[in-house]
Amino acid sequence: MSDIFSQTVIQLGATTITLGQALAFCAVAFLCLSVAMIVTLLRFSRARAIAVSEAAENARDAEARMVEILRSQAEMQGRMGAIAEVFGTRQAELTQSISQRLDAMSGRLGQTISEQTRATHENLSRLQERLATIDSAQGNIQALAGQVVQLQAILSNKQTRGAFGQSRMEAIVADGLPMGTYEFQATLSNGNRPDCLVRMPNDAPSLVIDAKFPLEAWNAIRAAETPEAQKAAAQAFRRDVEIHIRDIAGKYFIQGETQDTAFMFVPSESVFAEIHENFEALVQRAHRSRIVIVSPSLLMLSIQVIQAILKDARMREQAHVIQGEVIRLMEDVTRLDERVRRLQTHFGQATRDIDEILVSASKVTKRGQKIEALELSSNAGQTAASADEAVTAPAATSRTGQLRLRIVEDAD
Template identity: 45%
Template sequence: MMPDWILPLALFICVIALVALGLAVLRRPSSGGAEIFAVLAGKLESHGAALDRLANSTMDRLAQQDRLLAERLEGTARRLDEALAAQDRRMAQDRLAAAERLAVQEKALADRLTASATALSEALAGQNERIVTASQGLTETLAQALAGQNDRLAAQAEGLTKAIAAQNEKLARILGEQAQKAQETAGQIHERLAVIDAARQNMEALGSQVTNLVGILGNKQSRGAFGEMQLRQLIEDRLPADGFSWQHVLSNGTRCDCLIRLPHPPGPVVVDSKFPLEAWQALREAGEDVGARTAAARQFGTDMKKHVDDISRKYLITGETADAAILFVPSEAVFAELHTSFAGVVDDAQRRRVYIASPTTLWAMLSAMRALMQDVRMRAQAGRIQEEVVKLVEDVSRLDGRVNSLKKHFDQAQKDIRDIEISTDKIVRRGGRIESVELEDPALAAPQDPALP
């Protein structure tokens, strides 16, 4: 069988040969060109005829090969169909044989399962009978053991109840004493509240009498003395003696007017009683003069901001003081005017964590601080009560250990009593046999000396 690529290759070779021949002719002298072209034409005709014959023969061979290939494919398809049919017949026979074997195996398996189920049922029945018998014996044994255990637990519970009652009595006595102390403390608090109410009334009367405070406070010394005096009266009347200190020196060497000793957090709070009154007095004296009043107001705002900056810089020390300080203004009128006409100064002071307080607002602050201190002290008292309760729990734990130890002694004594009863029963039975002359014949059995357990 000739490959399909032979014919195109032969044609390509002929074309190459003709082109080469034409180039050779072109390179020769033109005098013999006609003869050469004639020869070339003859050769081309002969080559064309040869190519036609080659093409015809190639086509004939290809057609013959196609017929052979078709015949071979037909034979192969026929043989394949026959093989498939034979294979189907064999597979049908195999399936039938496999079904028969599977039926036999299923029957054998069913027989074995039936026999196993019968044997298992019989074994389970016998096992159930044994379990019922063992359960009855175990129930009787457990009932007897539980009866004895309940008696022992009742005795132990009675002893434990008495011990707990004694501990409860002790705890009730301690709690009663604490409650009595709490009532006494509450009474003292009510007395202090009465004193505070009286002081508040006095402060209200005092507030009505200080309308001309600016005229009274004409210089720094008198202003400082007056402000510190009011601050001292408020703090000493409101806080315990160990809750504050006067003219306290901080770690940076700065001396503050008063340091209120609050626990962390928030920590000790510094109170400053020096108020820049010169610009405030100039503002009051300006009267209706708009220019002078504007200048005085500007100067007052500048002085306030400088004083607030000094307080924030000197008195706010991380880890030593609270993150806020109090600027005490000894006049409700000045405090009201600040919040009314100089809200920006108040806001700036709050941003720098310096809070301006009048006698009334400081009174409220001190009340909150006093409550915080009392809460800390009450927590300390609660800690001591908790310690007593922990000790009480430890006593109960020790009592439980002693009860368990006593229980072990009781259990051992009960075991000894049971052993004694067994020995006594043996002795009694032996005595009865002796009394009824039921001793064994020495000739039949060797004498034995049974030992008591």
């Protein structure tokens, strides 16, 4: 056995391990392993006991928590039931409120829609009326356009254009002056015939108005497209107007028969403004020739001034008649004053008579008040007692002696 135990089992370099040593080592190792296992088992059992106790405690905690959770769940269920009931009630109220509001909104919406429909119908009707008015106005504009075309056709002819200016001037004069104070196409002593002759008052010379204004060169200025053509047309217009001014001054200025000033009528306000703006030399030439260029508005104003002069002249002519009427009016006023004074005297006398009547009536009233103080006596003793009074005051006695009237004289 010792040989067996002494046999070499492992040779590790210089170290030799025998079987006995290996078995001893294995026994020691087994013992250590057993001790380690025992220790491990003890530790495991202790840990298991601890785990079991912890598990039991956790179970108790879990059970308590479960109870708490169940209680909380019951409370939650109660609260959820209450909340559900409240929510149901609120939902019903909300549904009812929403229904009411929807009904009210539907009613208002229907009313609004009906009002909007009615307003739309009214607007459409008014729009149709306005469209009808616009159609009528368009028809009038078309008719006016036709008239403008006709007027343009009239103005395109020199003779008709002259007749247009003549008719416009005649309309202004006839509207502003009374009949007999003007004459159209009158013949002067030199044989010339002005377009209008205004009779001035107090045998003053007549005023000449000429309406034959040259518009051909003016229309050429408006129709010119190039500066050269416009300049040539302006020169032609200036030349024609100067010739017309000389013709008026040479034909219509007659000493003692016509005024030394004449009117040259321009039938357009725009032409009149253009002349004063761009042809100042023509205006100065006309002034030097004692010719006044007038537009329709200026001619109307001049006619009004002449009308005022004629009215003043008629007033002066009738001054003696007015003076006679004023004298007769003053005579009537004097007679009226005398009669009023006599009436005032009568009223004064009547007032004095009424005052005297009132004084007499006052005295009569006082007498009547004194008469009311009558004394009736039935015995002679009273008569004897009043005898002394009868001596100093007159008395009136009845035939029977029973009535005695005492009269007291008034200081008046």
